[in-house]
Amino acid sequence: MPPVPVKGVGTKTAPRRAGRPPRALLGHAQITRAALRLVTRDGYKALTMSGLAKSLNVAPSALYNHVSSKQDVLLLVEDALMGRVDVSAFTERPWEEAVRLWAHSYRDVFSAHLPLIPVIALLPVTNAPQTITMYEAVTDGFLRAGWPQERIINAIVALESFVFGSAYDVNAPGDIFATGELEDAAPHFTAAVARRGNPAGHNDADAAFALGLDAMVAGLAATLASATR
Amino acid sequence: MPPVPVKGVGTKTAPRRAGRPPRALLGHAQITRAALRLVTRDGYKALTMSGLAKSLNVAPSALYNHVSSKQDVLLLVEDALMGRVDVSAFTERPWEEAVRLWAHSYRDVFSAHLPLIPVIALLPVTNAPQTITMYEAVTDGFLRAGWPQERIINAIVALESFVFGSAYDVNAPGDIFATGELEDAAPHFTAAVARRGNPAGHNDADAAFALGLDAMVAGLAATLASATR
DNA sequence: ATTGTAAATGAACGTCATTCATTTAGTGAA
DNA sequence: TTCACTAAATGAATGACGTTCATTTACAAT
Incomplete structure (x- = not known):
């Protein structure tokens, strides 16, 4: 399609x-x-x-x-669901924590609505009031954290992209990396899959999400720091 | 669905x-x-x-x-296309650069094949030889860079999630953030969209992808450094 | 020649989204 | 009250689509 x-x-x-x-x-x-x-x-x-x-x-x-x-x-x-994404942290918490909470909420809402991801990612927000409201709150949070206007949308899009991909990952079956008969062709990969270690209380998807989110937030914060210096 | x-x-x-x-x-x-x-x-x-x-x-x-x-x-x-994803940098270049080149290639291949993203993200790799070959090369590159086995799959999944979301973004229309009649309700967002600045030669999607990729790679590298210390 | 079988055919089904001519039932005006 | 207007609902029809199945085809081994 x-x-x-x-x-x-x-x-x-x-x-x-x-x-x-x-x-x-x-x-x-x-x-x-x-x-x-x-x-x-x-x-x-x-x-x-x-x-x-x-x-x-x-x-x-x-x-x-x-x-x-x-x-x-x-x-x-889609627009109705956008109203369920929690952006409250952007007015109550420091930027890094707010981004993390927003991203988690965003992923959790849409991991149960995967068919809407192409809709969000490809359709104009025009006439989607709750969607626009969410972006406004997030943008506002970025501004208050000192982000320069020109970089905010790119940063939001980057985070969103990661959120969408991670929403898919939540629904991946546990054996998605099972190599089957082709195991011998991929020894390192097979071994890494077998030893995939996750912190207590985290499933595979949560562990990958946490790792990627921490990395991206830290990296973005560093970007901000060097941009405002 | x-x-x-x-x-x-x-x-x-x-x-x-x-x-x-x-x-x-x-x-x-x-x-x-x-x-x-x-x-x-x-x-x-x-x-x-x-x-x-x-x-x-x-x-x-x-x-x-x-x-x-x-x-x-x-x-x-999907498996045929996976053969087009360039993993050669993992044997020829330092980890950071290799990850960047791989991610770019991965995104470019599948941004022209969006309907396959749910297939990749949700279906077991079993019996998908080219897919497995790609993961093996990437895993090998991570190992050579000193990554501990237990974190490699999570890191790959996080990067992949970002790649998938970014592949969608490539296909987003230029006016995806046009607020239309609801402009007044989202002044900060509208302003940020208007001032979205991109480096020369980059379109919106490329700029967001570069920003997010740089952030995530830097963040992951930092994670690796602190994990191996 | 005969038999077995993988592979191809063509007709059918059920499920969709969508269209359209028609009817229904309130509303405002006469 | 009556009438005309119209937004909204109906039900039948259409065309795509994925998939199934009984049947046939044509080659290969016996």
Whole structure:
């Protein structure tokens, strides 16, 4: 599939003249709620337009009065989930700790929503208010830590890239590095996989995430220090 | 969709007793080549079982004698592409530079093959010889640089996670951070986006990738130094 | 010649997302 | 009250797609 056909959320809930009582069964809010419930209960395989319609007691075609495609539904869900990413540390904690807490929260939210990662990574944030709110809070935190404007977006994108990749890793099976019959061709790799050591209480994905996050945060902090000197 | 239904490559090309001349039109090699050609020419949207069959002058159902699902085709393509990732620097260059060159090559190969990222990130490497070969070379490079066995896989996974996320970012549209009507709600973010500055010759994705890679490599090197002290 | 079998065929299925002509039911105006 | 308007819902239809399966094909060993 190609770089995801990109549009903003299409059909909006119709603008309604003031005291007009609503008679619609559907709206962005209802669709988003139902989609989120469906996905949480049965996973993304169950998120079909018919399944979504059924969960709303409505015909599938009715959805298209409020949304212009399934992509639009994914966009709605994505933005709703962005509201769950915890950015509070950026106003309460020093930069390094805040970045770590934000990255952890971000990864945890989307590791349960992998199909949304291409949506976040490739679609404009336009018309995604919660997404924009998150970026604003993060940018603000960077500014307060003394980051120069010109570098902030690149730093956020770099951290985000690591978060997205790590979200995939959370869902990797435990035997993802099992070499099988080809073990003999890769002795060093096989040995390293066998001896992969993780701190107490950390699974493989958490250990790799912690290592990479510590490295990147430390490296970025060093970058900042040398840039502001 | 759920964490990708996972299997190894299914139906193998039948083991053939010695002097038996092949009469088959199809095989893993032909399928892989045709899929790669199709994808390179027309993108992943064009990679359908019928399209693939047509490009091989064969009925779609014939593919299933050699491959057990479309996932299998993706796995074949993925492994073929892994052979294009340049790991030569690990035998010729110091660790930091080798990691940088490897990561760049890895990102460049798969930024043109985004739909394979979930495949790489979630499916066991078993029966993916080129993939295993790549990991062996990388592991070997880490060992030679003095990395302790127990940390190597976590470091590779962390770097890979960043590479995968960055591959998505390569395909992000230029206006991905355009806030549109919600500009007023995110003044700091909007300003930072407007002032995003990139070194000469670098586009946005390259600048973010370079920043994150430098940070992570420096951070990992520091980790190594303190671990071996 | 006969038999066995891997591989190819073509018709079918079920599942999707999406479109469209039509109907429904409130609303504001006459 | 009546009427006309319209947003929203319906249900049937369409076209892609991945996959299955009974059947046939054509080569190789016997």
